[in-house]
Amino acid sequence: MSVYVNENTKVIVQGITGHQGSFHAGEMLSFGTKVVAGVSPGKAGTKFMDRVPIVASVRDAMEFKPDATMISVPAPFVKDAAFEAIDAGIGFIYILTEHVPFHDSLSIVHNAKRKGAVVIGPNGPGITAVGKCKIGIMPNKIFRKGNVGIASRSGTLTYEIVDAVTKSGFGESTVIGLGGDPVVGLNYIDILKQYEQDPDTEKIVLVGEIGGSNEELAAQYIKKNVTKKVVAYITGRSAPPGKRMGHAGAIIEKGVGTAESKIKAFNEAGVKVAEYPTDVPSLLE
Amino acid sequence: MNLYEYMGKQIFRKYGIPVPESYLVEKPSDARKYEMPVVVKSQILLGGRGKSGGIKFAKSQEELDSGIKELLGSKIRGLTVTKVLIEQMIHIKKEMYVSIALDRTEKKPILIATTQGGVEIESIPHDQLYTRHIDPILGYSDFIGREAVAFMKLEPDIAKQFLSILRILYRIWDEEDCELVEINPLVITEEGKLIAADSKVVVDSDSVFRHKEFEVIDPEKTPLELEASQKGYAFIELDGNIGVIANGAGLTMATLDALTLHKGKPRNFLDLGGTDNSDIVSNAFDLVLKAKPTAILVNIFGGVTKCDTVANGIVMAKNKLNIKLPIVVRLSGVRDDEGRKILKDSNIDSYPTMMEAIERVVKLAGGN
Numbered sequence: 153m154s155v156y157v158n159e160n161t162k163v164i165v166q167g168i169t170g171h172q173g174s175f176h177a178g179e180m181l182s183f184g185t186k187v188v189a190g191v192s193p194g195k196a197g198t199k200f201m202d203r204v205p206i207v208a209s210v211r212d213a214m215e216f217k218p219d220a221t222m223i224s225v226p227a228p229f230v231k232d233a234a235f236e237a238i239d240a241g242i243g244f245i246y247i248l249t250e251h252v253p254f255h256d257s258l259s260i261v262h263n264a265k266r267k268g269a270v271v272i273g274p275n276g277p278g279i280t281a282v283g284k285c286k287i288g289i290m291p292n293k294i295f296r297k298g299n300v301g302i303a304s305r306s307g308t309l310t311y312e313i314v315d316a317v318t319k320s321g322f323g324e325s326t327v328i329g330l331g332g333d334p335v336v337g338l339n340y341i342d343i344l345k346q347y348e349q350d351p352d353t354e355k356i357v358l359v360g361e362i363g364g365s366n367e368e369l370a371a372q373y374i375k376k377n378v379t380k381k382v383v384a385y386i387t388g389r390s391a392p393p394g395k396r397m398g399h400a401g402a403i404i405e406k407g408v409g410t411a412e413s414k415i416k417a418f419n420e421a422g423v424k425v426a427e428y429p430t431d432v433p434s435l436l437e
Numbered sequence: 438m439n440l441y442e443y444m445g446k447q448i449f450r451k452y453g454i455p456v457p458e459s460y461l462v463e464k465p466s467d468a469r470k471y472e473m474p475v476v477v478k479s480q481i482l483l484g485g486r487g488k489s490g491g492i493k494f495a496k497s498q499e500e501l502d503s504g505i506k507e508l509l510g511s512k513i514r515g516l517t518v519t520k521v522l523i524e525q526m527i528h529i530k531k532e533m534y535v536s537i538a539l540d541r542t543e544k545k546p547i548l549i550a551t552t553q554g555g556v557e558i559e560s561i562p563h564d565q566l567y568t569r570h571i572d573p574i575l576g577y578s579d580f581i582g583r584e585a586v587a588f589m590k591l592e593p594d595i596a597k598q599f600l601s602i603l604r605i606l607y608r609i610w611d612e613e614d615c616e617l618v619e620i621n622p623l624v625i626t627e628e629g630k631l632i633a634a635d636s637k638v639v640v641d642s643d644s645v646f647r648h649k650e651f652e653v654i655d656p657e658k659t660p661l662e663l664e665a666s667q668k669g670y671a672f673i674e675l676d677g678n679i680g681v682i683a684n685g686a687g688l689t690m691a692t693l694d695a696l697t698l699h700k701g702k703p704r705n706f707l708d709l710g711g712t713d714n715s716d717i718v719s720n721a722f723d724l725v726l727k728a729k730p731t732a733i734l735v736n737i738f739g740g741v742t743k744c745d746t747v748a749n750g751i752v753m754a755k756n757k758l759n760i761k762l763p764i765v766v767r768l769s770g771v772r773d774d775e776g777r778k779i780l781k782d783s784n785i786d787s788y789p790t791m792m793e794a795i796e797r798v799v800k801l802a803g804g805n
Contacts, residue, residue: 175741228646253644254539255614258573261544266574289711291740291771306687307711311770312738312791332686334541334616361687364541387690390697394657398671398686398708400643401541406559411694427698429691430792 154281155301155326155346155353156244156270157220159184161285164218164242166191166210166225166233168200172248173224176289177204180222183286188216210240220244222278222287230274231256238267245337246287247273254400257335264337271337275399276329277307290314290327298323300436301347303340304359305330305399309387312429313359320433325352332399334363340370348378355381355436358423362388363402363409371417383435385426386414438642439657441480443522445636448613452605454620455632459524465505472525473497477504480520481513482656484557489513494526527632532622533589534558535602536637537571537610539617545570546610548577548603550585555622577607598631614644665724670707672724677702679802680730680762682721684709684742692736695791701799704730711741718750722758732763732802736791739770748776752783763801767794 163180167173168190178201181187189207190200196208207213210221221237223230223245230252237245238260245264252274264271272279278288282295294311296318304310310329317324328343330336340358347353356378360367367386374382389411391397393404404410415425424435440448446456461480462468479491486492491513493504501523508521532555540547549558550567558566567588571577582600591599602623610618619637626632645651658666665672671686679696681703683689689708696703705728707721725733737747751766766787768776773789780787788794 227643251643253614253641253647254616255573255611255641255644258544258546262572262574289741294770304687306685308683308685308738308740309687309691311740312688312691315738315770334539335544359687361690366542369542385691387687387694390693390703391690392675395673395706397673397690397706400641402686402690428695428792430790 154284155328155343155350157279157281157285157287159284160186161220161287162186162188162216162218163220163222163285163287164189164191164210164213164216166221166223166237168192168204168206169195170224174200176222176224176248179289179292180286183292185285185287188218189213210236210242214240218242220246220287222246222248224248227251227253231260234260234271235263238264238269241267243269245269245271246278247271248278248289250275252333254333254335257333261335261337272328273331273336275333276305276331276336277310278329280327282324282326288329290329294318295327296323299325299352299354300357301325301350301353301355302327302357302359303330303343304328305332305361305401306359306387309429310359313357313385313432316430317357317433317436322433322436325350332401334401339366341373344370344373344378348380353380355383357432357436358382358384360384360386360414361399361402362391362397362404362411363399365408367414368417371421371423374423375421381436382423383426383432384418384423385429385432386411386418438640438651439482440638440640441482441520441656442478442636443480443520445638446633448609448638449633449636452609454602454605455630456636457524457527457632457634459522462505462509462521462523463519465502465509468502468505468523470498471501471523473501474526475501476524476526477501477508478522478524479508479513479518480522481516481518483514483516486513491518527624527634528627529624529634530627531625533625534561534621535606535623536617536619536621537606537615538619540570543570545573547571548581548585550589552589558621571607576611577604579604594629595625595631602631609638613638614641614648615639616641661724661727665707668720668724670721670724671710673706674728675703675705677704678731679798680704680725680728680733681736682707682709682725682733683736684711684738688736688738692734692791695795696734696799699795699799701795701802704728709742713741713743713746715746715750715753718747719754719757722751722754722760726758726760730762730802732765732798734794734798735764735766736794737766737768737770739768739773739776743771744768744773744776745779748779751785752779755783755785763798765794765798765801767791
């Protein structure tokens with residue numbers, strides 16, 4: 153078992169002929185993901201890499217019975233693309249694009265909720281169920297199948313930690329990037345619920361950063377509801393207040409969202425917090 | 438991005454929220470004949486401007502001229518005043534507060550209103566604040582305003598004006614892609630009118646593609662940060678001496694943290710993003726050099742960004758910009774061996790782990 157996606161998950165890519173979309177669709181295919189169709193209005197009727205049919209709309213793609221979509225279109229068009237997927241009834245929507253206005257994300261997330269669809273992202277690396285399915289942009293070769301479930305707000309930092317976990321002899325069950333924006337579809341608590349239930353996951357790593365209070369809420373949730381071992385890493389402890397540290401969501405505002413507050417909350421919940429990303433594996437032992 | 442008070446008030450005026458009559462002054466000769474008394478307000482992005490001497494009152498043309506002279510070009514808590522707003526004095530009977538902000542946790546806008554305005558909202562006891570989430574799909578509707586009015590016990594005539602302001606405030610939040618729209622104080626005048634005496638409007642910088650008027654401004658950025666953002670880099674100036682280039686916002690932040698834990702002082706945050714282009718790497722050096730660091734640390738975990746591409750970019754920058762400063766590079770991930778070989782051939786230090794590179798650069802950078 154894995155969370156949200158598995159070896160049978162059929163995926164479409166909205167924006168499959170774009171620079172990012174085509175590169176990552178290719179990588180997903182070589183990972184073993186079942187990419188069943190691509191959507192690109194101008195290129196309908198052709199094939200991606202001589203094997204994946206390209207259609208004009210998500211509605212047309214429904215004949216391939218997709219379970220999930222990856223949206224990789226420029227920020228101004230993301231809301232329309234997500235609405236198209238929600239309207240067609242796709243249950244799992246991953247948005248790769250960075251710089252989506254958060255008002256658009258609000259309306260995507262709330263409309264998806266009303267239709268029972270799960271949204272991950274925007275502005276995250278996606279989801280990888282190791283050995284089964286990858287939807288997103290994580291490098292293919294950093295994983296090893298194992299029992300550590302990871303959830304993170306970053307991209308590259310996640311790979312760094314996955315790599316450290318893999319090299320130390322552990323392996324991963326599922327790795328999920330929530331996204332670096334102030335408004336994203338999934339929070340830590342949603343994922344903690346999944347990992348707590350997942351028989352393939354025995355240990356959990358949360359990678360957090362400054363901004364908002366989702367780490368603090370996760371800590372409270374862990375204290376009451378999670379029986380599996382959880383460890384964490386928090387980045388941004390040296391960040392000055394009021395500055396957006398690359399991610400739109402990584403900002404300390406009016407004293408809310410500091411690394412100290414998040415580390416304190418985790419410590420109070422019995423969750424050990426690594427000082428450096430490469431220390432994470434030693435905490436898992 | 439935070440807008441200046443005068444920009445926020447332009448938006449208020451455009452949408453129909455009453456504001457005092459005013460005009461903007463950027464040089465002393467801009468001052469005009471105006472009905473006295475007036476308030477002379479520095480346009481800087483700081484709370485508590487009044488307490489820091491950023492607001493003057495004038496009862497005569499002489500006082501106005503000297504107020505403008507005194508404020509223009511002056512420094513308030515480190516910020517230079519380049520614009521002042523000359524505003525007609527209003528007769529304050531009471532100061533209230535109203536705002537709409539994003540609640541990240543609930544993923545909904547939150548309305549906050551209180552009759553206790555004119556002070557920092559954080560100092561108001563919770564039981565005196567009307568707070569309510571607004572469903573972003575349903576949007577604002579008058580029933581919400583009626584709840585607020587009942588809580589605040591507003592008199593009918595004031596309540597009517599307040600309801601109209603709330604409707605407009607939500608429209609501004611929605612149509613202008615705001616993170617925050619705040620009126621503090623929202624004044625009840627002696628004449629019984631509601632007027633926005635100040636404005637705080639924060640617009641989502643990611644929405645600029647549909648608000649071209651905000652494209653050219655971001656009052657909070659330094660000149661170097663502006664240059665970087667025009668070139669497409671996420672770049673922030675910090676006050677240390679070690680230049681930093683990394684890929685991915687999270688990894689860049691983690692690099693700054695690790696440097697700081699090792700007693701190193703980062704000069705900047707620069708996220709290369711996911712790129713497979715040596716020019717982008719080389720141009721990043723150009724930016725970091727302008728910040729005059731004493732050493733430069735590059736921290737790359739290769740994925741989409743390939744280590745050999747980065748290495749080529751570093752060599753290119755070193756030769757083109759004739760860099761004499763110590764450069765320390767950490768390369769790991771896709772094509773790291775190839776990358777390290779390229780660097781070695783150009784006599785540039787490189788390491789496979791972040792810790793080794795950080796220890797090395799802190800040593801080479803010297804004190805601040």
